[in-house]
Amino acid sequence: MLNIRIKLPYLTPAMMGIDLERADRGVADDLRIVPTGTARGLSQLVLRTDIAGMPLEWIDYKEAARLYHQEQVAYTCGSPLFELYGGVNARTGRRTVLEINSIVATVGHTGNPGNTRHDYVPPLNNQTLFRRDAYLCMYCSLRFPSRELSRDHIRPFSQGGLDVWTNVVTACRRCNNQKASRTPEQAKMQLIAVPFTPTYAEYIFLKGRRVLADQMQYLLAHFPRSSPLHDRIQRWLS
Numbered sequence: 001m002l003n004i005r006i007k008l009p010y011l012t013p014a015m016m017g018i019d020l021e022r023a024d025r026g027v028a029d030d031l032r033i034v035p036t037g038t039a040r041g042l043s044q045l046v047l048r049t050d051i052a053g054m055p056l057e058w059i060d061y062k063e064a065a066r067l068y069h070q071e072q073v074a075y076t077c078g079s080p081l082f083e084l085y086g087g088v089n090a091r092t093g094r095r096t097v098l099e100i101n102s103i104v105a106t107v108g109h110t111g112n113p114g115n116t117r118h119d120y121v122p123p124l125n126n127q128t129l130f131r132r133d134a135y136l137c138m139y140c141s142l143r144f145p146s147r148e149l150s151r152d153h154i155r156p157f158s159q160g161g162l163d164v165w166t167n168v169v170t171a172c173r174r175c176n177n178q179k180a181s182r183t184p185e186q187a188k189m190q191l192i193a194v195p196f197t198p199t200y201a202e203y204i205f206l207k208g209r210r211v212l213a214d215q216m217q218y219l220l221a222h223f224p225r226s227s228p229l230h231d232r233i234q235r236w237l238s
């Protein structure tokens with residue numbers, strides 16, 4: 001499935017002059033950015049990894065194009081998302097085309113804190129928390145849209161509980177109200193799963209807005225084998 005490609009041979013110095021902003025707005029006739037069917041629009045994000053293939057971050061097509069221009073792209077994986085058409089080369093008469101893939105591996109030092117720090121803990125927010133728990137209330141096990149979910153502190157603040165990944169779960173408003181300022185034992189409510197702190201790769205996945213199948217497969221390969229996300233993602237897909 002993962003189709004590793006060598007750095008694109010048709011990247012020429014002529015590409016350096018592409019004004020992405022103008023091309024984006026269709027201002028310049030000779031510059032054009034075309035999302036492929038896979039991308040379904042310019043907002044689709046590209047997964048950037050380091051040279052060893054460790055996931056780093058989500059970037060937009062402009063940032064990806066910049067990395068190509070700066071010769072920072074070591075190799076690409078996944079499928080083509082965008083085609084960037086530049087000017088016609090006066091000497092060869094050929095139009096320059098840059099193809100941007102769904103996964104790009106870049107050279108140089110990584111900014112991946114998950115690689116350098118063993119005790120890395122990703123920031124906690126509701127969007128990633130709800131995704132970690134697959135939008136399921138961890139008490140009644142029903143699925144809800146984001147707006148009907150809340151962050152429950154298993155051990156409540158009033159009893160010394162902390163606002164950390166291992167003390168929070170997704171809960172529907174009804175269950176959260178019912179539990180109130182009590183522990184699950186005190187409220188006689190049972191958690192359906194043990195909360196966990198995501199690894200860096202898991203966090204990148206949880207942060208993704210529209211993760212493509214090849215990007216998801218790539219990220220899954222970097223999750224710990226014991227990650228509950230393997231099961232949860234299968235359930236999302238089914």
Ligand SMILES: [Zn+2]
Binds near residue numbers: 137140171175
């Ligand atoms: Zn509930």
